[in-house]
Amino acid sequence: MHNTPDNFGSKRAAYIQGAKDALTIPALILGSTYMGFGALVSETGLEVWHALISTAVNWAIPGQIATMELYAINASLFAIAAAVGLINCRLMPMTIVLMPFIRNKTTPKIVYYFMSNFIAVTGWAAAMKRCPNLPEEQRLPYFTGFVVPLWSVCMLATYIGYHLPGLLPAEVTMGLVFLNPVYFMLVFLADFTQPGRPTALILGAILGPLTFLLTPNWSLLITGLVAGTIAFLISERKLKKAQS
Amino acid sequence: MNGLDSFLNSDFMAPMAALGVAAAVTYFWRGLGVAVSGKMDKDSAIFRWVTCVAYALLAGLIARMILLPIGPLAELGLEQRAGATIISLAVFFLTRKNLLAGVTAGATALVLMAKLGPL
Secondary structure: OOOOOOOOOOHHHHHHHHHHHHOOHHHHHHHHHHHHHHHHHHHHOOOHHHHHHHHHHOOOHHHHHHHHHHHHOOOOHHHHHHHHHHHHHHHHHHHHHHHHHHOOOOOOHHHHHHHHHHOOHHHHHHHHHHHHHOOHHHHHHHHHHHHHHHHHHHHHHHHHHHOOEOOEOHHHHHHHHHHHHHHHHHHHHHOOOOOOHHHHHHHHHHHHHHHHHHOOOOHHHHHHHHHHHHHHHHHHHHHHHHHO | OHHHHHHHOOOOHHHHHHHHHHHHHHHHHHHHHHHHHOOOOOOOHHHHHHHHHHHHHHHHHHHHHHHOOOOHHHHOOHHHHHHHHHHHHHHHHHOOOOHHHHHHHHHHHHHHHHHHOOO
16 A cells, blocks of 8 residues: 555546455454454353444444443443443544545535444544545545445454354454554554654553553543643644744 | 343343443444534644544554453453564564554464463
8 A cells, every 4th residue: 555546537446446455454454353353242142143233333343342341241331331432532533534534515414424433443544544635526435435345344254253262262362352453553653654643643652551540431531632732732833833 | 011021131132232322422423523523624723633632542542452451352461462562563664564464473472472371
């Protein structure tokens, strides 16, 4: 993915290129991760439908794992809502940031409300990289072409993974689950040269674990607001200096 | 009624409540993001701030998932996860930023360390 063309030629070509980009390394990594998730659900003693419904309507791995872990220890529904809500609060700024790069004038708003279900780290990072350079009408097709096949692979992998425990040693399940954060880390490192991002990424990576030790539930919210605001102030100062 | 009652309290429906609640709060953030984005100018300072917050949140979450995970990885020691992460980073940079090589090396190292136990 070293070349980032500015134009795929048509909407159809944009869909196809999105699918091509998704069905290589991203599908391999997320597929493995979701096999790990399926295995985890099966060890929790739930049915395969629970695993599939979770992947279908709650697609974003950290919240899915938290839901299953909390359910396994008999946490209250309120506790589950609060914990998952705080883990997934990142999806709001992520959606806000992505929207201008996938929006176009002709697509009805309801489509975006539906497609927002597919906003998760992998597709988001890919669209943030590709879409700003594309003609407006090819942006949503590229994103859709990327995330829908990827989501389908995750559904299939969840199903397969559910039937794997017993076949797979526990260490391998751990390895599959570990693939995911390591992959995300490398994806962001690969994009590190984009202006303004390194500060936010470094501060967030430091503050995330530290605040988690103090207050696991509020950790992400605090990290986002504090590290994000500091990174913003630093980059605005640089911007002003560059202008003057 | 008895049938419906036992269905609602069955092993199938009880987890559904947890999944439903999780899906609802998750969609809330995504839907709110779509709603808010319509009122925000891409070239405004507040948009740049939200971008920084998004990246900080993502980095914080990823670092936390590696260093202080919940789920099956929590059974491993911090030194095992940190060691596997360092191996992954080393291979990634040595292979001139090859994602697949870096990720595979990290996960393989983790599985081996988990099998062999604490060093």
